[in-house]
Amino acid sequence: MHYESILFGIENGIAVLTLNRPDRLNSFTQAMHLEVRDALDRLQADRSVRVLVLTGAGRGFCAGQDLQDRAVAPGAPGVDLGESVERFYAPLVLTLKSLPMPVICAVNGVAAGAGANLALACDIVLAAKSASFIEAFCKLGLIPDTGGTWHLPRLIGQARATGLAMLGEKLSAEKAEEWGLIWACVPDETLMDQAMAMAEHFASAPTKGLAFTKKALQTSWANTLPEQLKLEGEMMRELGYSHDYREGVAAFIAKRPAQFKGE
Template identity: 85%
Template structure:
């Protein structure tokens, strides 16, 4: 697929997806949704890919929906926003959450509206010191979609989630780290290098074990403790037969670096 709204490359086990509408702060149009979907499908189908890095071009990560792509004027007939969520945003969030590999988000600038919640759907979020997060939906009479109402209270608690959702105030990357909304805030000039160093680490790590870890952590929100213990047992049983577990044990005993295949 020829991409016009994103950049996408796969190299050395790393899939790098860059939202590329910098003049519009990488806000989403229907065309960009389709390109992102194509890239994520390609990453999932390529057996060489063991980690995905998501970032934005220019001075912002993503400003959410491009309102000009579904413009509605006062007094005009409304648009079915539920259709937009069901066709585009919900599948995107579900894909990021269920990709069988770590997903790193490098937030290089403002992440607003759906842009903020797309970042929060990733497994590990690094943000430049100058970056910020804004749940801007309330300014338009909307709710935080793209998983915002699910991720926010789980990450930072009900009180802070409610304040961000109802006030729409800008949250700095530094405070986002302090609150536990993201993994780490880093100097602007270090963001991309730090994200790629992390990706390089994951590209040679035991990918199946990491995918199971991701799945187990997500399941824990809905499971009782006995249910979670059962799930852990099932996963450990399957992973115990994997090449990577045998290789990890052998490398530990032989005091050498492990050579994981990601299987």
């Protein structure tokens, strides 16, 4: 597929996907959804990829849905927003959560609506100091979709999640870090350098162990403690037979850098 709304590349085990509609603050259209889906399909088919970096072009990360792409006026027939969620936004979130590798989001500017919740669906979020997060749905008579109602209370608690969702106030990157909504707020000029340095670290890390860690943490919300302990045992049993575990132990004993294959 020829991409017009995104930039996508893979190099040295690192995939970088950039939302690229800067004139519209990288807001989603149906065409961009299809391009992102294609890129993620390519990523999953390439066994060399060990980490994904998601970011935006220009002064914003993502302003959510491009309302001009499904314009609706008072008195006009309504649109099936449920179909939009089911066809595009829900599969996108589920794909990011299920990728067997770390997903880093570098929020370079405003992340609003579905754009904010897209960032929260990633494993580690770095945000530029000038960035902000806005749950703008309440201003349109909607709810925080794209996993917002699931991620927000789990990340920052019910009270703060409710305030963000019902007031639609802008949350600065610094406050987002303070609240635990994101991993770190960093200087604007170092955002991508820090994101790529983290990606390089993950590209040489034991990818299968990280993938299992990601899955175990996500599963823990639905499991009882005995169920989670059983899952941990099953995962540790499988990882104990992996090359990367044996290599990690050998490197530790020999006091040398490990050479993980990311199997």
